[in-house]
Amino acid sequence: MFPLTLVKAETNNIIVNPGDKIDTGNHDFSPTELKETTNWGILGTSSPWWDANGYTLMLNNQGKDKVGYGVFKYALDFSKPVKLTASFGVNINNAYTYAAGDSLGFILTDVNANEITKGQSGGGLGILGIPNAIFAGRDFYYNFGIPTYDSSVGQVTEGPLLGRVNGSSQITIRQTSADGLSLLKPDTLSAVSAQYGIFNKGSGSTKSTGIDYVQLEWIPTDGGMVTSSGKVSGYLKLTYGSGVDANGDVNGSTTSVLYGNPTDSSLQLSQMLSIGVAGATGGNYSDLSFNAQSSYLTGSKATQDVKVNYINAVTGKKILTKEQAVIHANVGDTVSLHSPSASPDSNRDFYEYLAPDLTSEGFTFKGISTGNSIDTSNNNSTSDLTVLNNDEIITTPEGLETPTNNTFNIYYTPTLQSAKFISWYSQGTPGTSEALTDISGTVFAQPSNTPTTPGKAAALPKALSIEGYLEDAVPEPALEIPKGYKIAKVIGPDKKVYSSIELARLANLLLYMNDNEFNVVLEANTHRASFSYQYGKGTPGVDDNTGLPSTTPTTPGPMAPELPQISAAEDQQGTTGSPIASPIINPIDIPGYSVTSILKPGNTLVPVATGIHPESDWMSWDYSQETITGEDSQFVYIITPDVQTSIVGFVYSPGTPGVDEGGIPSDNPVIPGKAAPLPAAQKISGVTNGLLTIEKPNIPAGYTIDYVIGPDGTSYSVEGTLLTMINMKGQVTTETVAAGTTALEAANNHHPYFIIAPNIIANNFAVYLKALPRTSMIYFDVSKVDAPDEVPQPKNITLSQGVTGSIISKNDIDTAVSALQAMITDENGYEKWEISQVLGPNKDELDLNVIEGNNNAIIGQLPTLINKTPYLLGESSDYKNDDGDKVVNNYIFKLSYSGKLLLTVPDTLSFGDHFVNGGNPVYTGQLSDDVIVTDERAILTPWTLTVEELSPIQEINPITLLPLVKGVGVTFTDCLSFGENEETAKTLTSSNSIEIFKQDFGTSNPITVLPRSHPSIQFYLKVPDEKQKVGKNYSGKLEWTIELVK
The missing domain is CATH 2.60.120.200 (Jelly Rolls)
Structure with missing residues (x-):
């Protein structure tokens, strides 16, 4: 609105110091x-x-x-x-x-x-x-x-x-x-x-x-x-x-x-x-x-006061020690304010002033702004202001009373200052001794190994040195106050007492080149120590979260006994660190349980019971080193279940063959026989009220559980699905059980936990076994290949009946021998049959080398075979050996028909003695006898006859007649052949057999397959020139095989 005209300024770079009142004049x-x-x-x-x-x-x-x-x-x-x-x-x-x-x-x-x-x-x-x-x-x-x-x-x-x-x-x-x-x-x-x-x-x-x-x-x-x-x-x-x-x-x-x-x-x-x-x-x-x-x-010019504020650029507030300055100027005039080091242009029609240099007081010039808004980011080195009329005085959010327009704000960056926070305990804090007395009269104490106030004091927080800006409140210190203590008071740098760090630091803004020391005095809180019992984790019948008996326990088991109570009169109250007196606590009386440790405050567990701390001594444990902690706390006596053992023993019931009066297998048994070794006793370890789980025993074959005597003396027996229980008073009760349940499983179901009870001496089980019925049979295994169709299958013979381990009596043996001899008679159709093999239990077998073919003699040796295993075995009667033969408790007579297919061959095949002729001659072999097949079988079936070179003709020692060492002497490999003539003859080798004859229909007359004289088919030997030697002997082997045609 107004034109600009340059005239010489009225001022000469006057410094506007805090508190100054400057008048531009010319009013x-x-x-x-x-x-x-x-x-x-x-x-x-x-x-x-x-x-x-x-x-x-x-x-x-x-x-x-x-x-x-x-x-x-x-x-x-x-x-x-x-x-x-x-x-x-x-x-x-x-x-x-x-x-x-x-x-x-x-x-x-x-x-x-x-x-x-x-x-x-x-x-x-x-x-x-x-x-x-x-x-x-x-x-x-x-x-x-x-x-x-x-x-x-x-x-x-x-x-x-x-x-x-x-x-x-x-x-x-x-x-x-x-x-x-x-x-x-x-x-x-x-x-x-x-x-x-x-x-x-x-x-x-x-x-x-x-x-x-x-x-x-x-x-x-x-x-x-x-x-x-x-x-x-x-x-x-x-x-x-x-x-x-x-x-x-x-x-x-x-x-x-x-x-x-x-x-x-x-x-x-x-x-x-x-x-x-x-x-x-x-x-x-x-x-x-x-x-x-x-x-x-x-008239006179209207004037206004231009206010100059000195602002801390960090806090946005006026510098505490710098009062507002006033420049009294005419409305409409322009006032200019410059940085301390500026050289203003004196030709401007402005009133020129300089900001003061406050470096020596800890403040560095930053910038200048005008108006009532505080802008701490301002970096302007010069600012001009035209004085306005009737400028409203306001109070800024920072607390400055200043005109809306007619205001200069000079910003200064404060230097960093350091404040120290030192912690002490108040006088009389447990575990401390007095250190010094402050000027305010406060007695400072600190932890001591020989405290004047008994107890233990936590280590004081480390002294903290924190930087903050000049005239600003020092930042909140991260003071780690020990648990159980609180701030009692704070002595500020002004030596005044404050109730908190917050109040102290806000009241003591950081001063330039000052110690800025805050002394923080801590005092102990009041807390209570109490004493109680609790079950340890994993105790059966207890909720691990609470350590109390529960019907829904963490670890399965009957609900644990009710915990004893420690009188509240033993509770102790004091301040953090004050000593605890040993309480008077009586030993617990819970059968099967013991105090094994003490859980101290802080979740610290005193080691489990030892010779130093047996169960009873825990009740008089020395508390002389214990103090009140930084919170209400408990000393918990941990009760754990005692270790329990269950023995599951096995004996045979009375009347079992092969055992003594105690039911133990014996060489001098009450009843003759042989009992299988008893299963090893099970030793099961657990804890009071813990699960007692019996493993399924390995009962010997041929035996079963007769009954079981449980820990309380009750007997348990099972027939089908009926469980019968007889207690020590003779009272009988029954109940239905699942099919297949054994007496031992039923007894375990009724005693599933290790318990301590008046009628329970030990958690043991006595398992009585009984022998199962067994039968020994004589079976007949008749060869079906060569058996005539009209011959019937012999009936099996019962040898003996009893129980596992019982003796096969002589009378049973004699009866069986007589029955066998009666069966092998001409009138029963077995006159052409012979006993080819006799098998017994335990893979026993009768030696038939001497008496082969003599059925009566073989039957007469049956007692000898039985005496190898003279008692009934326990394995099931359908057990078979590796050949699929039933042999457990059973005897097998294998029968074969007596007809035979016979082969007669010559001893030698000779190619004669010859002179060395220098060529490759072929010589014809001469058999020493005829090759004859005789078929005496009842059923005549086709067959074939083959021959193969078992070992080639080779040079032998003339004295020992044995072949020379390999690689020495002559061997006629692939030189021997068989056929109608030497041109069509087939070569014999160890891997190539040649069919000589095939009989397509049965005949009972002997057949001359290959005659000694003038055979139509012959053996030929080719003798290469290089293999001809003077005065040498040679030998080889042939193998003749007769096979049934399937």
Whole structure:
């Protein structure tokens, strides 16, 4: 709004130190300052222009409904008299004076000069819309009613034709409401009629140009006293005339109006007001102007205090030791503030100042900002401020009371300072001794191995050194206060006592080059130690989470016995670290359970019971080293179940063959026989009330469980699905069990846990076994290959019946022998059959080498075979040996038919003696006898005869007749053949047999397969030249095989 003009500054780099009060001076106006064109700004339709009378500010030449302003750069101090004199011009281009427009004159407002916005044209006098604004000048037009409330004074009548119209010659002083939305109703003194002073244009017509010489005066009352709200009392006087003298007073024909009462203080205006001139048009218009060259000003400049704040750039708050400085300056002047090291330009029309250097006090310059907003990120080294009028004083969020605009904030970065936090215990804390007494009278104590107050104290937190910024609160220390202690008080660097670290650090901001030491005093909390019993984890019948007996235990078992109670009278209360006295606790009386350890506070388990701490000694365990912990705690006596053992023993029931009176296998048994070894006894370990699980025993074959005697003396026996139980009093009870349940399983089901009970001596089981019935049979295995169809299968013979281990009696053996001899008779059809093999139990077999073919002799040796295993075995009767023969408790007679297929072969095949002839001769072999097959079988079936070279003809030792060592001598490999002639003969090898003869139908007559003399098929030997040697002997082997044709 205002033009920039460079003039020399009024100051010389003055440093604005904290607390300074600096006055820029130059507070009174010179009479000609209104004439300075640089002191005016324009707004709206205003535009400066020159005419013959000198510089004139044209306020309005834009036609209808326009407003133009000239705004003076400076504000005036209305606590002192003010006089404004100037001339206003009107160029009316209409036949009627009311056609000049709406208004023309001075305006006053407490709004800053550079913040004035346009008011309304027309009846608004150019100020409607500006709060608390005052217009003093001509009102060209009568605008009646709301919101202008115009006075009819000066309303003009323009001749007989037009009569009375709304044109007006009124001069007036009007004011807007506090909100600026209406004009206040005028009083009787504020408006009069005044004609134009000079008419120098046109002749014989009302069309004219008018010039008014106008003076506006403010006369303070009450001695110019300023109220607490910044108001002063007085009145305004507006005078119109036809000229002006050298002192700025209008003269000639004058007319005046007043605003306010000279006799009272009813009119109050703001002390500091901006001034200006305004010209407004409505439906009518003309050229409206203000002539600055004819102006005159008497008064003092409005001033404001510019506040300078010294801000900690970290905290955003004022530096504690730096008070606000004040620069008293004129409204409208520009004040500039620079960094401490700057060299400002002295040619600027600014008041130049320097920020102080606070480096020696721990602060480094950072930047400068203006206004009431704190911006700690600001890094500007220079900041300019134009002083505003009536600047509101506010309190910032940081607690600064400062103007909204007229404020400099100088930011300084504080240096880092160190604070130390040292921890102590208060006097009398268990386990401590006094160390020193503070200036505040506080006695500091610390842990000691020889404390003056008995007990144990936790180690104090380590001393902490924490950095923070100067004049800021030191950051919250991460002080690790031991469990069971709390802060009793804190001694700050100011030696005052605080109840917390928070209060101490907020009250003791970090100071420059100070020890900044905080002494934190801890005291022990009060806690209780109690004593109780609890079952150890894994105890059957107990909830591991609570250590208490439970019907839904973690480890299966009957609910554990109720825990004994330790009297609450044994509980002890004290402060953390104070000694615990040994309680009086009696040994527990729970059969099958013992105290094995103590669970101390902190989940520390004293080792399990030893010779030093047997169960009873736990009750008098030495507590001399124990203290109250940092919380309510318990010493828990851990009860665990004792180790229990169950023996599952095995014996045979009375009457079992092969055992003594105690049911143990014996060589001198009560009943003859042989008993199988008993199963090994099971030794099962567990704990009281723990699961007792018996493994399935390996019962010897041929035996079963007869009955079981359980831990309480009850016998258990099972028949099918019926369980019978007989207790020690002879009382019988029964119940149904699942099929296949054994007496041992039933007994275990009734005693599934290791228990301690009056009728239970030990958790043992006695298992009685009995021998199962067994039968020994004689079976016949008849060969089906060569058996005649008409021969029947012999019936099996029962040898003996009894139980496992019982003896096969002589009478049973004799009876069996007689039955066998009766069967092998001609009348039974077995005269051509022979006993080929006799098998017995345990893979025994009768040796038939001497008596082969003599059935009666073989049957007579049966007792010999039985005596190898003279008792009944326990394995099931369907057991078979590796050949699939049933042999357990059974004897097998294998029968084969007596007919045979016989083969007769010659002893030698000779190729004779020959001379060495040097060629490759072939010689024919000569058999020493015929090859004959005789078939004596009852059923004649086809057969074949084959021959193969078992070993080739080779040179032998003439004395031993054995072949020479391999690689020495001659061998006729692939030289022997057999056929009708030597050309078609097939070569014999060890891997190639040749069929000599095949009989396709049965015959009982002997067959000469190969005659000794003149055979049609012969053996041939080819003798290569290189294999012929003088005086050497040779030998080889043939194998003849007769096979049945399937």
